[in-house]
Amino acid sequence: MSEILKTFNTIGDEELTAVSRVLKSGILSQFVGSDTKDFMGGAEVRQLEDICCEKFGVKHAVSVNSWTSGLICALGALDLEPGDEVIVPTWTMSASATSILHWNAIPVFCDIDPITFNIDVQCAENLIGPKTKAIMAVDIFGLPADWMKLEALCKRYNLKLIFDSAQSPGAMRQGEIAGTRGDIGGYSLNYHKHIHCGEGGLIFTDDAQLHERMCLIRNHAEAVIAKRPGASLNNMLGYNFRLGEIEAAIAKVQFTKLDDIISQRISAAEIISNELSDLPGLIIPPKEKETKHVYYVFGMLLENDLQTSRKDIITELNSEGIFGLMDGYANIHQLPMYQAKIAYGNGNFPWVIDGKASEVTYTKGICPVAELLHDRLFLGFEMCKYQLDEQDIEKFINVFREVWYRVT
Ligand SMILES: *Cc1c(COP(=O)(O)O)cnc(C)c1O
Numbered sequence: 085m086s087e088i089l090k091t092f093n094t095i096g097d098e099e100l101t102a103v104s105r106v107l108k109s110g111i112l113s114q115f116v117g118s119d120t121k122d123f124m125g126g127a128e129v130r131q132l133e134d135i136c137c138e139k140f141g142v143k144h145a146v147s148v149n150s151w152t153s154g155l156i157c158a159l160g161a162l163d164l165e166p167g168d169e170v171i172v173p174t175w176t177m178s179a180s181a182t183s184i185l186h187w188n189a190i191p192v193f194c195d196i197d198p199i200t201f202n203i204d205v206q207c208a209e210n211l212i213g214p215k216t217k218a219i220m221a222v223d224i225f226g227l228p229a230d231w232m233k234l235e236a237l238c239k240r241y242n243l244k245l246i247f248d249s250a251q252s253p254g255a256m257r258q259g260e261i262a263g264t265r266g267d268i269g270g271y272s273l274n275y276h277k278h279i280h281c282g283e284g285g286l287i288f289t290d291d292a293q294l295h296e297r298m299c300l301i302r303n304h305a306e307a308v309i310a311k312r313p314g315a316s317l318n319n320m321l322g323y324n325f326r327l328g329e330i331e332a333a334i335a336k337v338q339f340t341k342l343d344d345i346i347s348q349r350i351s352a353a354e355i356i357s358n359e360l361s362d363l364p365g366l367i368i369p370p371k372e373k374e375t376k377h378v379y380y381v382f383g384m385l386l387e388n389d390l391q392t393s394r395k396d397i398i399t400e401l402n403s404e405g406i407f408g409l410m411d412g413y414a415n416i417h418q419l420p421m422y423q424a425k426i427a428y429g430n431g432n433f434p435w436v437i438d439g440k441a442s443e444v445t446y447t448k449g450i451c452p453v454a455e456l457l458h459d460r461l462f463l464g465f466e467m468c469k470y471q472l473d474e475q476d477i478e479k480f481i482n483v484f485r486e487v488w489y490r491v492t
Pocket of ligand 1: 284
């Protein structure tokens with residue numbers, strides 16, 4: 085059966101106006117990869133960065149052509165050495181981990197909390213060793229990770245802290261906005277996220293030096309840094325991660341819509357939580373105190389002893405026209421690249437450097453919670469894809485309840 089819920093479109097006339105303004109100007113990008121005033125780009129990207137500083141209360145914002153690029157800038161800014169280790173939850177999108185490998189550092193995968201699906205801070209502490217230089221926390225599905233505990237942990241062990249808040253623009257925990265804590269954080273603006281400009285990303289930091297290093301990596305660092313005597317050369321291998329003026333103009337408008345979009349998601353999620361909470365065998369994780377979850381994904385769990393398989397439930401929902409369901413999420417440590425430890429050439433670099441092998445392992449069993457949830461128990465609903473007005477919320481709930489009682 086075809087989909088019965090309306091898909092969501094965040095783009096409207098306001099974006100059209102913004103795009104035609106840029107097109108008429110003839111300047112579709114004003115970046116130059118040399119130490120001139122245009123090193124920081126044109127009017128639209130600069131305005132976008134200023135708007136984000138103001139809106140999210142950060143000192144510096146760097147626009148980039150994707151959040152994958154943003155993560156590469158962030159990791160590059162940290163002064164990592166080849167073979168250094170960065171702890172990252174295994175429940176994330178693959179780019180969180182590859183951004184670490186881009187600087188020849190080694191991702192160490194951490195288990196997740198079964199209620200929040202975010203990094204388990206105690207597990208992270210257990211993974212800290214002499215080579216650990218940073219933790220990357222991921223604000224998964226719209227809920228910020230526990231920044232307070234993570235900041236305390238990183239302070240205790242003298243580690244850098246990065247937040248991958250790609251899925252959580254505008255989310256909050258204990259009065260702080262996702263992506264604004266730790267050393268560096270930021271958002272994705274790809275088509276599949278809450279708001280988008282096609283492809284794009286925004287990096288945030290309060291640290292002037294990290295800001296400068298990220299701007300350099302964004303825009304051909306090695307060609308620019310000659311004019312900055314005394315600047316560190318470590319990881320100043322530049323890219324072209326520059327965002328275009330058209331995308332920046334769209335993103336400016338999208339940020340004005342963000343608050344409305346997420347409040348709609350939050351009210352839809354509250355109704356769905358209430359209406360599904362009595363289903364036997366289904367667990368809806370309780371809402372955490374002092375958090376604003378923005379529901380990129382609505383996460384549910386099957387009870388461990390439920391007899392019906394997740395696959396059968398999803399097949400039945402699909403046949404009734406409800407799609408956007410996720411049978412598990414990710415176990416990045418299980419991907420072939422990590423199993424084979426092959427990234428650059430065939431010599432296992434950076435897991436083997438100068439004949440010396442790292443002790444980091446990716447065997448099944450290292451992240452038992454993430455594995456169980458991925459393999460059997462997690463059932464997600466990609467809320468972000470859908471409009472979810474009143475009628476569609478009702479359709480979703482009615483079909484879900486009917487199917488649940490029929491198949492379980
Ligand atoms: C989407 C996403 C990314 C990558 O963002 P892009 O803008 O697509 O490069 C990274 N991390 C997480 C958790 C994501 O959801």
